[in-house]
Amino acid sequence: MKSWKPLLAAGLLSLAGTAQAAGYPERPLRMLVGFPAGGASDVAARAVAAKMEALLGQPVVVENKPGAASNIASDAVAKAKPDGYTMLFGTISLSINGSLYKSLPYDPVRDLTPVSQLSSAPFLLVVNPKSPIHSVADLIDTAKHAEKGRAPDYATAGNGSGSHLFMELFSARAGIELSHVPYRGAAPAMADVLGGQVPLTFDNIITTLPLIETGKLRALAVSSAQRSPAAPDIPTLAELGVKDYDATSWFGLFVPAGTPPDIVSKLGEAAVQAVKTPEVSATLRKVGAEPVGSTPAEFAAFFKEEVAKWAEVVQRANVQID
Numbered sequence: 001m002k003s004w005k006p007l008l009a010a011g012l013l014s015l016a017g018t019a020q021a022a023g024y025p026e027r028p029l030r031m032l033v034g035f036p037a038g039g040a041s042d043v044a045a046r047a048v049a050a051k052m053e054a055l056l057g058q059p060v061v062v063e064n065k066p067g068a069a070s071n072i073a074s075d076a077v078a079k080a081k082p083d084g085y086t087m088l089f090g091t092i093s094l095s096i097n098g099s100l101y102k103s104l105p106y107d108p109v110r111d112l113t114p115v116s117q118l119s120s121a122p123f124l125l126v127v128n129p130k131s132p133i134h135s136v137a138d139l140i141d142t143a144k145h146a147e148k149g150r151a152p153d154y155a156t157a158g159n160g161s162g163s164h165l166f167m168e169l170f171s172a173r174a175g176i177e178l179s180h181v182p183y184r185g186a187a188p189a190m191a192d193v194l195g196g197q198v199p200l201t202f203d204n205i206i207t208t209l210p211l212i213e214t215g216k217l218r219a220l221a222v223s224s225a226q227r228s229p230a231a232p233d234i235p236t237l238a239e240l241g242v243k244d245y246d247a248t249s250w251f252g253l254f255v256p257a258g259t260p261p262d263i264v265s266k267l268g269e270a271a272v273q274a275v276k277t278p279e280v281s282a283t284l285r286k287v288g289a290e291p292v293g294s295t296p297a298e299f300a301a302f303f304k305e306e307v308a309k310w311a312e313v314v315q316r317a318n319v320q321i322d
Contacts, residue, residue: 024084024263028059031087032077034070040206040287044251045089047283048118051274052267062089069093069160069321071104078111082258084267088112092162092249095306099314100160101321109307114299115253115264116271119289122224122248123166124208124234126217131199136174136220136240139200143176151179155189155198158182159319163189165310166202166223166247168317170237173245193217204249205230206288223247229290247309251289252299268296 031049035041042064049060065073070093080086088094090112098108106112125136133139133152143151156163159182171178181198183189186207193201194216202223209231211217221237222228225246237245253271255264272293274280281291294302314320 024266025056025058027085028061029056029085029087031060031062031089032073033062033064033089034066034073034091034093035064036066037064040289041089041091041251044119044284044287044289047280048089048253048271048274051277051280052270055270055273056266060087069097069100071097071101071106074108074112075104075106077254077256078106078108080256082256082260084255084259084263086256087115087267088254090252090254092306094252094254095303096160096165096310096314098307099311100319109304111257112254113257113259113264113296114303115255115296116268116275117292117294117299117302118251118253118271118275119284120224120248120250120292121287121289122205122222122228123162123202124205124212124222124231125170125200125202125220125237126193126208126212127200127220128193128196129215129218130196131218133199133220134218136237136242139220140174140176143174143178151177152200153179153181153198154200154202155181155183155193156201157186157189158184160314160317160321161186162204162249163202164319165313165317168313169247169309170202170242170245172313172316173237173242204288209288230285230288249289250292251284252303264296268299 031045033042033045046062049062053060065076070091074088074094077086077088094108127133133142154167189201190203192198205228208217212219219234221240222234224236225238227236275291275293284291
């Protein structure tokens, strides 16, 4: 005969969670951002926080804790009390850092609970317009027929950056090798692509699209599975024969693991409503992101897939950060 005690304990925990959610929130909430004020993630976070504040009836205070590719903010939230009053405005780096860094003081999967994917933003594969590479087919053909040590160069914002890992995923899916030229940041990498010193890069759509429109860059493809509404004439890599390629940057909301499910659900509903407002949608699009607004279950499944995908890419690239 099964003991009734575990069932009673589970029932009491469920009732406690429901009781907590019923009066929640009763005081101000914090939303931590792992990047400096004024950047794309900060601008988006403040727009989302303002709408969630109106929906939840309590202040939502945005706090910037920049550093270590958002690990400082992520660790702070992972170690916070799981009561729904501390949130993380996370980015794609959260799905990469667990495999990229040799050691972390927290586990992104174990210590954080996904609430909602807020947005998705593609990168664009671009070349200098003077380059003889005019298409993805040209690039693949050039790489496949390059002499040893003469593979096409590509510039990135540094080892383990989005531009690096997006290109590593492309190389793997296309079955080619490219030569990585890392820079200390996206700006110097783009400067050398524009100057013709390095022909190729992957960069976010908000940076690259104006340069494409003015003829300073040539677009080859978009990184997402579907064409971007911001650039509907640019084909996807999948359309161009690079099978199973789908990579996007994203924003998402997380809370500490152990937060009562009813509170996670309530925050998720508020986040989705906030993202779907015209004001927040417009702000997201201004920083190159398309609004999403997913349920906690949908975001958890997506986050799990992202962690597995980027772990494989990091291993292939053989890159780790202390």
